[in-house]
Amino acid sequence: MLTRKKGAPITIKANRCTGCLICELRCSLRFEKVFNPARAAIQVRRQVGAPNEYEICFTEKCDNCGLCARFCSYGALTQERGKGA
Amino acid sequence: MAISGYAGSILFVDLTSARITRETLDAGWVRDLIGGYGINNKLAYELMPKEVGPLSPENLIIIGAGPFAGTLVPGAAKILATTRFPINGAFATAAGGGSFAQMLKSAGYDHVVISGRSPRPVYLRIAEDKIGLLDAAELWGRDTFETTDYLRHRYEPCSVIPIGQAGENQVKISITAVDKAGTLGRGGLPAVMGAKNLKAIVVQQGTKEVRIAHRLNLQKLVNNLHERMMKWPGRQYIIDNGLMRMPQDIAELHQKTRRPLACTSCPLADKEMIRLTEGPYAGLQTYMPHMTVHRFTADTSTRVYEQSIKYTDTLNRYGLCHMNFTSLFYLVVRLFREGIITGEDTGGIEIKDDIDTALILAKLTAQRQGFGAVLAEGLLGATQRFGHGVEKYIEHIKGHSIVYDPRLRRLGTMEFEQITTPRGAHVSAAGSPSYEPGRPPADFARHGERMGIPPEAIKRTVTETSFNPGRFSRYSEDWYSLFNCLSLCNRAQVNRFYHVQTIAELYRAVTGIDHTPPEMMKIAERAWTIGKLLNVREGFSRKDDKAPEAWFEPLVRDGQKHQMTDYYGTATLTPKDMEDLLDDYYDERGYNRQTGLPTLARLKELGLEKMAAGLNLPG
Numbered sequence: 001m002l003t004r005k006k007g008a009p010i011t012i013k014a015n016r017c018t019g020c021l022i023c024e025l026r027c028s029l030r031f032e033k034v035f036n037p038a039r040a041a042i043q044v045r046r047q048v049g050a051p052n053e054y055e056i057c058f059t060e061k062c063d064n065c066g067l068c069a070r071f072c073s074y075g076a077l078t079q080e081r082g083k084g085a
Numbered sequence: 086m087a088i089s090g091y092a093g094s095i096l097f098v099d100l101t102s103a104r105i106t107r108e109t110l111d112a113g114w115v116r117d118l119i120g121g122y123g124i125n126n127k128l129a130y131e132l133m134p135k136e137v138g139p140l141s142p143e144n145l146i147i148i149g150a151g152p153f154a155g156t157l158v159p160g161a162a163k164i165l166a167t168t169r170f171p172i173n174g175a176f177a178t179a180a181g182g183g184s185f186a187q188m189l190k191s192a193g194y195d196h197v198v199i200s201g202r203s204p205r206p207v208y209l210r211i212a213e214d215k216i217g218l219l220d221a222a223e224l225w226g227r228d229t230f231e232t233t234d235y236l237r238h239r240y241e242p243c244s245v246i247p248i249g250q251a252g253e254n255q256v257k258i259s260i261t262a263v264d265k266a267g268t269l270g271r272g273g274l275p276a277v278m279g280a281k282n283l284k285a286i287v288v289q290q291g292t293k294e295v296r297i298a299h300r301l302n303l304q305k306l307v308n309n310l311h312e313r314m315m316k317w318p319g320r321q322y323i324i325d326n327g328l329m330r331m332p333q334d335i336a337e338l339h340q341k342t343r344r345p346l347a348c349t350s351c352p353l354a355d356k357e358m359i360r361l362t363e364g365p366y367a368g369l370q371t372y373m374p375h376m377t378v379h380r381f382t383a384d385t386s387t388r389v390y391e392q393s394i395k396y397t398d399t400l401n402r403y404g405l406c407h408m409n410f411t412s413l414f415y416l417v418v419r420l421f422r423e424g425i426i427t428g429e430d431t432g433g434i435e436i437k438d439d440i441d442t443a444l445i446l447a448k449l450t451a452q453r454q455g456f457g458a459v460l461a462e463g464l465l466g467a468t469q470r471f472g473h474g475v476e477k478y479i480e481h482i483k484g485h486s487i488v489y490d491p492r493l494r495r496l497g498t499m500e501f502e503q504i505t506t507p508r509g510a511h512v513s514a515a516g517s518p519s520y521e522p523g524r525p526p527a528d529f530a531r532h533g534e535r536m537g538i539p540p541e542a543i544k545r546t547v548t549e550t551s552f553n554p555g556r557f558s559r560y561s562e563d564w565y566s567l568f569n570c571l572s573l574c575n576r577a578q579v580n581r582f583y584h585v586q587t588i589a590e591l592y593r594a595v596t597g598i599d600h601t602p603p604e605m606m607k608i609a610e611r612a613w614t615i616g617k618l619l620n621v622r623e624g625f626s627r628k629d630d631k632a633p634e635a636w637f638e639p640l641v642r643d644g645q646k647h648q649m650t651d652y653y654g655t656a657t658l659t660p661k662d663m664e665d666l667l668d669d670y671y672d673e674r675g676y677n678r679q680t681g682l683p684t685l686a687r688l689k690e691l692g693l694e695k696m697a698a699g700l701n702l703p704g
Contacts, residue, residue, distance in 0.1 A: 016196045018354040020347035021184065029304070035156050036191055038242075048237045053346065053358060054197035073315060073352035074324070074345070 003059055017044060017054040017076040020055040023068035042068045042077075052082040088115055089298040090152035090595040095128075096194045096216065098209060100281050101142060105216045106653045110195050116598070117692065120195060121151030123612030124179050125167040128198060129176060130615055130696065135509055139273070140255055140280040142202035146248075148286070149196045152570030152596055154186035155295040157307045159314055159582070160574035162348035164246075164263060169623075170272035171507070172257045172409075172463050173484035174552030176619035177508035178569065181262070181269030182356065182374075185288060186572050188393035203282040210240070211288040221284035227255060230372070230404035232285050233265055235475040248275035248283075249404030251451040254459040258409040258450070262401060265372035266346055266356040271406045271511065272485065272503050277462055298597030306591050310682075313582055314352045320621035323578060328355045328375045334386035342394075346372070353578055356660040363390045372396035377407065383437045398404035403451035410450065412486035413467060414443055417476060426475050432456045475624045476497075480633040483509030487633065492544050492640040492647040495522070495654055498561045498665075501554040504630050504663075505670055506562070507620040515561035519554065519579055519652050520577045526552055533557070537585035537606040542673070553654055555666035559673040567609035567615075573656040606649055612689045614683060618696050627671070627681025632663050677703040 027040035037044075038060040041062035045055045056076065086088035087110065097106045110124075118124050125147045137143040146168045148681050164186040169179040185527065189197070192213050199209070202504025206221040224232050232247035244264055251259035252275025259275040262268050278284070297303055313627025314320065326336055342361060347354035357376070361369045371394065379396050383389040400407050420426040421436035426516065428435065432455040436442055449457025460472045465484045468475045480487050481502050487510050491500035503510035518524040520533050529552040533543045538560045546556040568575040569587065585602040593599050637660055639646040649656045656662075671678045673686035684703050688694045 002144075015344070018345050018347035019184075020351050020354065021187070023351050023353070025350060029157065029296075029297075029300065032294065033300060034296050036292065036294040037187070038191065038292055039294070044480065046237065046241055048234055048241060051360075053344075055131050064265065066285065074347075 004066045005082045007066045010058070010062075010064060010066065010069050011078045013055045013076050013078075014052045014056050016058060017052075018074050019046065019054050019072065022071055023072060023077060025072050026067045030065065031061065034076055069071065087296075089597050091115065091120065092150075092193050092195045092293060092295070094194050095198060096211065096628055097198045097200070098216065098218070098371040099201045099239045099505055100199065100203040101206070103218050105205075106292065109113070115596075118612050119151065119162070119567075119570035119592075119608055120614075121149045121154075121165045121203055121572050122167075122180075122566060123151040123608065124196060125178055125616040127163050128196065129619055132198065133169075133446070133619075137169060139169040139174060139277060142200070143282065144169050144277055144280075146171060146274070146277055146281070146283075147196065148189070150186035150189045150194075151245065151570055153591070154572035155190035156297070156303070156574065156595055157350055158591055158595070159307065159363050160311050160348070160351050160353070160576075160579040161251040161572050161575055162267075162350055163569065163572045164189070164267075164269070164300070165569055165572070166270060166274055167248075168274060168277050169257070170369060171276045172272040173465075175272075175483060175507050175509060175625065176623070176624060177272065177617065178616065179245075179272075179571055180191065180573065180575075182267030182351075183244055183262075184349045185246060185267075187349040188242075188244045188288045188290050190295050191293050192288055193293040197286075199281070199286075200284065202280065206282045206284050207354070208236070208285040208287060211286070212240075213289075213291045213293065214521075216505060217618030219532065221282075224284045225337075226250065229404050230265055231401055236285060236287045240289050243445065244289050245285055245287050247285040248278045248400055248406075249451065249462075251404040252276055252279040253284070254451065254453040255460065256405065256450060257451060257463040257466060258327055258406045258461065258490075259404050260406040260414070261404050262372070262374070265401075266358075266374055267348060268374050271409065272508065275404050290674040297595055299423050300595040302473045303591065303594035306587065306594060310582055310587070311352060317389060317582075320353060322362070323353050323355050326376075327357050328576070328578065329377065331376060332386075335376075335390050338390040339376055340385060343376075348574065351574065352403055353576075353581070354577070355578070359394055361391060361394060361650055364388075366391050366395045369398060372400065372598065373397050373401060379411075381442075381443065382437075387391050392498065394572070396443055397442060399447050403447060405447055405451055410460075412444060412480075413464060415467075415516060416475075417446070417460070417465070418442075420471070420473075420475055420478065421508075425475060425478075430456070430471060432461075449522040464600075477634075480635045482631070482633065483629060485509035485511060486683075488512050490640065490648045491636060493642065495650050495652045495704065496554055496658060497652050498554050498558045501666065501670075502558040502561060504632050504667070505558060507617060507625060515558045515565060516575060516577050516580060517557055517561050518550075528551060529557065530653050533560065535584045536560055537602050546690075551651065551655075553666070553669055554652065555669035559670055562613055563609040565615040567605060570609060570612050609690070614688070614691055614693060615696065617683060618693070618700070620683055621700055627667070627679070630681055631669060632660075636663075650662050
């Protein structure tokens with residue numbers, strides 16, 4: 001299922017990701033009304049042995065609401081100002 | 086259905102029989118003890134008989150995640166591990182970061198109780214209903230990082246509590262790290278795992294959700310905390326440097342080689358990954374909770390930095406406690422230099438204050454080989470083995486090296502509480518404004534109110550010109566207990582944003598359970614008291630709450646003499662002053678001053694009178 005995108009694309013800088021999972025927790029709360037990173041539309045995946053600890057990607061469920069970027073504490077996710085939901 | 090905020094289950098794993106069972110989390114325990122530290126202590130008290138040897142199969146390892154774990158509450162990542170520790174025989178609870186607590190909840194469990202001893206090396210895999218004890222023969226002998234990577238390759242996304250060689254060899258100064266960077270179990274938790282033939286615990290991300298009672302309220306409270314943390318001027322320093330202050334030349338090198346890592350839900354990432362690209366250790370990639378500078382005999386900033394990283398990396402890989410091993414290392418350097426121990430004692434090793442000697446001794450200690458078998462016993466055990474009357478050279482509290490020396494920092498709560506904590510000298514057991522120097526008494530009153538200290542107790546504890554660390558520490562301990570019940574990080578940099586009223590509101594939003602701030606603090610005290618009773622049951626009392634004698638002698642550092650003074654530096658403290666402060670501490674706890682034991686009256690107020698049976702407690 002493709003979801004209609006609400007806002008501007010999210011820009012990813014994976015080298016800034018610290019693995020705090022705030023984005024996944026925010027996202028699962030928004031979509032599922034509960035906390036579980038596995039059910040978020042954003043996925044932060046550890047890269048075992050790679051220079052960047054984490055890879056970030058989105059599932060088809062993501063509608064670019066921008067919640068993840070708004071609460072990313074480390075600049076790994078950004079969205080052009082005013083374009084988020 | 087489980088109470089909101091809780092997974093609702095306790096997992097029981099018996100390593101001897103490989104039997105796996107589950108029980109529903111008792112709603113009454115949640116009401117009385119919240120979770121995490123509190124329920125860990127309750128489980129330990131209910132399930133463990135007296136006088137169980139720390140390394141015996143009968144000792145339990147009880148893992149717990151509190152109700153805030155797995156939510157967005159900032160800093161709610163602590164996993165709590167309760168056991169009887171081999172370094173001193175004390176029951177205590179270790180707290181570590183990473184993502185284990187969140188993942189355990191997602192797998193459907195609030196607590197895990199591990200008993201017995203496996204007939205062969207195994208690791209415990211927790212994956213919702215698939216709980217397995219898997220063969221760890223291939224992992225035995227590997228270090229903590231290798232073990233973590235091995236399990237990540239198989240089970241990612243996952244979180245790992247491994248042990249290194251020090252744990253396998255039941256070294257009493259062993260420690261481990263959750264997800265490579267969240268230190269856990271100073272005092273030999275890995276030795277307990279090693280004695281059980283348990284190489285690691287891995288929990289996989291599950292599909293179970295953490296439900297929230299009042300979602301919108303929680304979002305509002307969390308957003309407010311998040312915003313305050315993001316605007317805090319001290320935040321950027323932590324992101325750039327980690328927690329520790331260090332000389333500018335070292336800090337510049339550090340910034341170039343590190344990148345911050347965070348525990349789940351934390352906007353104040355203080356852990357780090359470090360990669361060295363030049364010098365003798367080029368290619369080294371490591372992880373640590375924070376940078377500690379060791380000068381050894383290095384002659385340039387670059388060498389100091391590289392050697393500090395190499396040293397810490399080595400200890401972390403073996404799973405050796407940085408603080409306890411370093412204290413031992415400098416002790417044997419001094420004893421060797423002064424001729425008190427010789428090559429006959431060290432197996433022919435010349436003990437020098439250099440990185441190579443430190444690395445050799447770390448390896449021997451982790452493997453319990455030669456002289457290392459002596460060091461593996463920790464400060465107390467090693468000095469007893471040395472003989473020569475070297476006990477007078479060591480400074481320890483209940484077998485642990487000193488973390489905060491009041492001769493350098495003056496006597497604040499963190500310095501004082503090292504004496505009273507059942508665990509022995511440890512970090513972050515009793516935070517207060519005295520974490521920093523020169524804070525006025527008004528700050529203690531303000532923070533006391535934040536920490537839920539009753540107004541009449543603040544009057545007893547803080548005056549216009551000073552504060553009483555004995556009395557204040559009692560409340561710092563309860564504050565720490567509350568955070569550990571909830572799985573909330575108690576670092577000064579995190580807990581400064583929390584008020585007991587906020588915590589009560591967060592707890593209501595997450596769980597739907599309505600506790601007033603005084604009720605929250607009473608639960609925290611109850612949880613702490615059960616931890617105390619676990620140790621009272623084993624014979625610990627005021628006789629064990631002793632400041633090192635060395636604190637009453639000047640410490641010479643860089644040619645300057647430092648005496649232990651009160652926090653404001655107005656007077657040098659004597660043994661009598663310290664005994665008076667201990668009297669104040671026990672008095673504030675409602676304990677008997679002579680014995681340092683809880684009174685029956687206090688236990689009754691906490692609803693713990695049934696636990697007094699057989700303890701011969703004062704009225």
